[in-house]
Amino acid sequence: MSIMFEPMSFARGPAMKNRYMLAPLTNLQSHADGSISGDEYNWLRMRAVGGFGLTMTCAAHVMTSGQGFPGQLGIFSDGHLPGLTRLADAIREAGSLSSVQLYHGGMRAPAKVTGHQPWCPSANEEFGARPMTVSEIEQAIEAYVKGAERAERAGFDGVELHGAHGYLLCQFLSSETNKREDGYGGSLENRSRPLFEAIKGIRQRCRADFQLGVRLSPERFGMNVGDAVAVAQRLFDEGQIDYLDMSVWDVYKEPEDPAYKGRSLMSCFSDLKRGKTRLGMAGKIRTPADVDHVLKSNVDFVLLGRAAILHYDFPQQAAQADFTPVSLPVTRDYLRAQHLGPAFVEYMAGWEGFVSA
Numbered sequence: 380m381s382i383m384f385e386p387m388s389f390a391r392g393p394a395m396k397n398r399y400m401l402a403p404l405t406n407l408q409s410h411a412d413g414s415i416s417g418d419e420y421n422w423l424r425m426r427a428v429g430g431f432g433l434t435m436t437c438a439a440h441v442m443t444s445g446q447g448f449p450g451q452l453g454i455f456s457d458g459h460l461p462g463l464t465r466l467a468d469a470i471r472e473a474g475s476l477s478s479v480q481l482y483h484g485g486m487r488a489p490a491k492v493t494g495h496q497p498w499c500p501s502a503n504e505e506f507g508a509r510p511m512t513v514s515e516i517e518q519a520i521e522a523y524v525k526g527a528e529r530a531e532r533a534g535f536d537g538v539e540l541h542g543a544h545g546y547l548l549c550q551f552l553s554s555e556t557n558k559r560e561d562g563y564g565g566s567l568e569n570r571s572r573p574l575f576e577a578i579k580g581i582r583q584r585c586r587a588d589f590q591l592g593v594r595l596s597p598e599r600f601g602m603n604v605g606d607a608v609a610v611a612q613r614l615f616d617e618g619q620i621d622y623l624d625m626s627v628w629d630v631y632k633e634p635e636d637p638a639y640k641g642r643s644l645m646s647c648f649s650d651l652k653r654g655k656t657r658l659g660m661a662g663k664i665r666t667p668a669d670v671d672h673v674l675k676s677n678v679d680f681v682l683l684g685r686a687a688i689l690h691y692d693f694p695q696q697a698a699q700a701d702f703t704p705v706s707l708p709v710t711r712d713y714l715r716a717q718h719l720g721p722a723f724v725e726y727m728a729g730w731e732g733f734v735s736a
């Protein structure tokens with residue numbers, strides 16, 4: 380049996396039945412108040428039915444000031460609990476673990492979506508963002524923790540902190556976007572403070588076996604490999620999270636940084652001593668052979684994004700010897716048959732080469 384179908388335990392909470400995690404995928408299907416719609420429920424429930432070991436929601440904003448997209452899932456209010464509870468129940472019934480990705484867009488939460496000028500660790504002209512006060516930083520950290528508490532109350536197995544892709548936690552980590560001179564800027568330790576304070580708060584206030592993951596970007600989005608490796612190593616050493624999800628965008632690529640050339644970007648993280656923390660990778664994993672390649676590279680699990688949009692039941696299909704994933708572009712009808720609602724289908728039509736005219 381391929382390792383992709385072997386169960387995987389975590390330091391805390393229940394084991395995953397296989398090595399397939401659904402990557403967090405923004406799908407623009409939520410109601411305007413951030414509550415989950417029937418289309419979003421259906422899209423996620425079907426991934427659980429289709430065999431994913433863990434089904435993760437899209438980036439869910441923890442404060443109204445953090446909304447990055449119209450139709451984005453929210454977890455900033457108790458009003459979201461009924462919809463989230465229904466989703467968590469459905470994912471569990473289908474035999475999958477569940478997680479909510481906790482998000483604040485920071486400077487990438489546009490005024491046209493939130494109605495307010497965006498925040499950032501320090502002023503950012505490109506995004507028209509103003510610097511956050513210390514009290515606003517504390518409120519944002521508290522909002523991540525409250526989001527985790529809500530996910531716990533809704534019955535999710537855990538949450539993932541979105542520390543990647545140039546959103547708020549990543550804006551703090553990056554020395555390009557974080558020019559603060561107080562305890563939240565300057566050294567990497569200071570720049571990582573919001574991430575580690577959110578982790579600490581979640582560990583203190585959620586139940587002991589609540590699963591906590593972190594997503595990081597290793598490069599681009601103002602990040603460099605050296606800083607990402609140092610943050611990853613600290614996460615592994617401290618052992619407060621259960622999994623690290625590295626969003627490398629291409630599991631076959633080499634780092635851009637000349638200092639790390641000659642090896643795969645994945646190996647910069649898979650070579651680190653990680654104790655009981657699990658390590659996953661996301662990026663261009665399209666076929667069962669790609670999954671095998673990643674799992675044979677000392678990585679514990681894979682996260683599928685576009686391949687999971689294209690095949691709601693990728694894990695189940697991968698168990699068949701003759702499974703050949705569909706090639707791009709696909710039709711709108713094809714995506715509807717994979718349980719995407721109209722808003723998500725139109726969103727994917729905006730991804731170059733994904734949907735045929």
Ligand SMILES: Cc1cc2nc3c(=O)[nH]c(=O)nc-3n(C[C@H](O)[C@H](O)[C@H](O)COP(=O)(O)O)c2cc1C
Nearest residue numbers: 402403404405437438661662663664683684685686
């Ligand atoms: C439509 C779409 C929406 C995405 N939304 C999110 C998101 O909400 N949060 C996140 O961390 N990454 C998001 N990503 C990145 C994916 O989680 C994933 O890391 C990336 O697509 C690379 O994996 P893939 O090659 O399997 O698609 C999104 C990607 C796509 C294509």
